[in-house]
Amino acid sequence: MAQPEPKTKSERIARVLEAEIRSGFLHDGAALSSETALVARFAVSRATVRKGLGVLAAKGLIRTKVGIGSFVTYGGAVIDNGPGWSLALSEGETRMGVRILSITRQPMDLDAPQVAAAEVLAVDRLRFRENTGRALTLERSRVPWREDFAALLRTGLEQGSLSRELELRGLSPASGEEWANVLPALSVADAALMGRSAGEPMLRLRRLTRTASGRVVEYVESLLDPELFGLHMEF
The missing domain is CATH 3.40.1410.10 (Chorismate lyase-like)
Incomplete structure (x- = not known):
């Protein structure tokens, strides 16, 4: 069954990034682009980008830890x-x-x-x-x-x-x-x-x-x- 069309800009961002993750374009362990880059890519506000990332986090596709500085990712998990x-x-x-x-x-x-x-x-x-x-x-x-x-x-x-x-x-x-x-x-x-x-x-x-x-x-x-x-x- 086809997924319903995204209703908001944040849902559209999440849909695009999810497709890139599941297709292997963003492979396991790859870091997503910065919020600044995503703002420019999708021509939306930083708040909208964060909501989209929140959708991905809720699905377990990404993990974000704020304020921890540098970290290594392996297999999609934050260490x-x-x-x-x-x-x-x-x-x-x-x-x-x-x-x-x-x-x-x-x-x-x-x-x-x-x-x-x-x-x-x-x-x-x-x-x-x-x-x-x-x-x-x-x-x-x-x-x-x-x-x-x-x-x-x-x-x-x-x-x-x-x-x-x-x-x-x-x-x-x-x-x-x-x-x-x-x-x-x-x-x-x-x-x-x-x-x-x-x-x-x-x-x-x-x-x-x-x-x-x-x-x-x-x-x-x-x-x-x-x-x-x-x-x-x-x-």
């Missing part, structure tokens, strides 16, 4: 970036697996802003979808070295979680910074680790967290599949 996207995703509905590639004590090897540590605990991980085994991200975590990390080199991480190990040692993030950019080409080495083609573009996130006293907790560089993840900013 709270406060604790870090990977932790939030692992605690959500998506079945994620993690494979630890290496845990070492070594000199700092990443260009990490504001991290002056000569030696770090270095943890490299792959996260993948459990149902397909497809690698979603490659993460490199660097934590200023402490002697009580030595046991981790022998025993590994409890349940594969570095965040849990840091919390057990009183290292809880209270603030931080995050940078995002597109990495034009995946290196041959990283492509081999992720089972991808060298030269593929990737989304790169860099995240630095600190304790309440300003001490560096962790620096992480993550490479993410740009077809599945996207950044969105509300202001």
